[in-house]
Amino acid sequence: MRIESTCRLKFMMACAFLIAVCFGAAAKYTAARQKANDTRTEKALLDARKVSTELTNKVRELLLKELEKGSYEGAISVCANVAQDITRQFNEKSGHYVRRVSLGYRNPNDSPDEYERHKLESFDRLSREKKLESEYYEVVSEQGREYLRYLKPVIAGKMCLNCHGQPDEIPIGVQRIIQETYPNDHATGYREGDVRGAVSVKIALPSKTAK
Numbered sequence: 001m002r003i004e005s006t007c008r009l010k011f012m013m014a015c016a017f018l019i020a021v022c023f024g025a026a027a028k029y030t031a032a033r034q035k036a037n038d039t040r041t042e043k044a045l046l047d048a049r050k051v052s053t054e055l056t057n058k059v060r061e062l063l064l065k066e067l068e069k070g071s072y073e074g075a076i077s078v079c080a081n082v083a084q085d086i087t088r089q090f091n092e093k094s095g096h097y098v099r100r101v102s103l104g105y106r107n108p109n110d111s112p113d114e115y116e117r118h119k120l121e122s123f124d125r126l127s128r129e130k131k132l133e134s135e136y137y138e139v140v141s142e143q144g145r146e147y148l149r150y151l152k153p154v155i156a157g158k159m160c161l162n163c164h165g166q167p168d169e170i171p172i173g174v175q176r177i178i179q180e181t182y183p184n185d186h187a188t189g190y191r192e193g194d195v196r197g198a199v200s201v202k203i204a205l206p207s208k209t210a211k
């Protein structure tokens with residue numbers, strides 16, 4: 001009787017040991033996969049941050065320079081051509097996707113897709129509630145492929161109102177050029193601090209493999 005119960009105890013201990021080993025291995029495997037996935041996202045996130053910061057900083061810096069010179073034409077070209085050049089170069093070089101989007105777009109190429117529209121609407125709400133953060137991102141699945149979607153809100157500063165503010169804040173010369181170039185402009189009427197739009201980045205993640 002006693003021998004039998006010792007055997008049973010040993011057997012149960014062996015089982016517990018085996019279960020613990022299996023769980024440990026599974027946890028390790030999951031952790032390794034998680035790490036590999038995090039590394040993919042981390043890398044994409046760094047790329048997204050880099051290009052969106054470069055785009056907003058460069059446009060702001062060059063705009064300021066042109067406006068200080070009193071050149072509205074030069075400034076218009078910065079907010080259009082310089083921004084378009086930076087996004088095109090990034091897209092060609094990396095094969096990814098970066099662009100400026102806005103609910104009140106001036107250039108129809110900047111109209112948001114469904115995903116971006118929802119985010120921009122939530123940015124307006126969060127901004128009113130004073131809860132807007134400097135960036136938003138998540139990994140989404142589309143037709144079996146994973147993407148990092150990253151959006152950085154672009155806020156209207158005082159100098160932006162020269163071309164995006166209330167009608168009486170926009171110099172006549174600027175109004176004329178805008179009317180000629182963008183007959184369906186939606187990008188006026190903003191106030192300082194409003195969400196003017198966002199830089200949107202979409203990066204396809206490499207497929208999931210633990211290395």
Ligand code: HEC
Nearest residue numbers: 075076079080100102105106107110155160162163187197
């Ligand atoms: C001198 C005029 C001018 C100033 C100042 C200006 N913009 Fe623009 N902005 C434009 C023009 C023109 C476009 C259309 C760009 C294009 O065709 O790609 C534009 C487009 C944009 C877009 C892309 C979405 C859209 O409407 O097509 C964003 C975002 C934007 N501006 C933000 C800003 C911010 C933020 C500032 C201030 C830091 C600013 N702009 C200052 C003229 C200006």
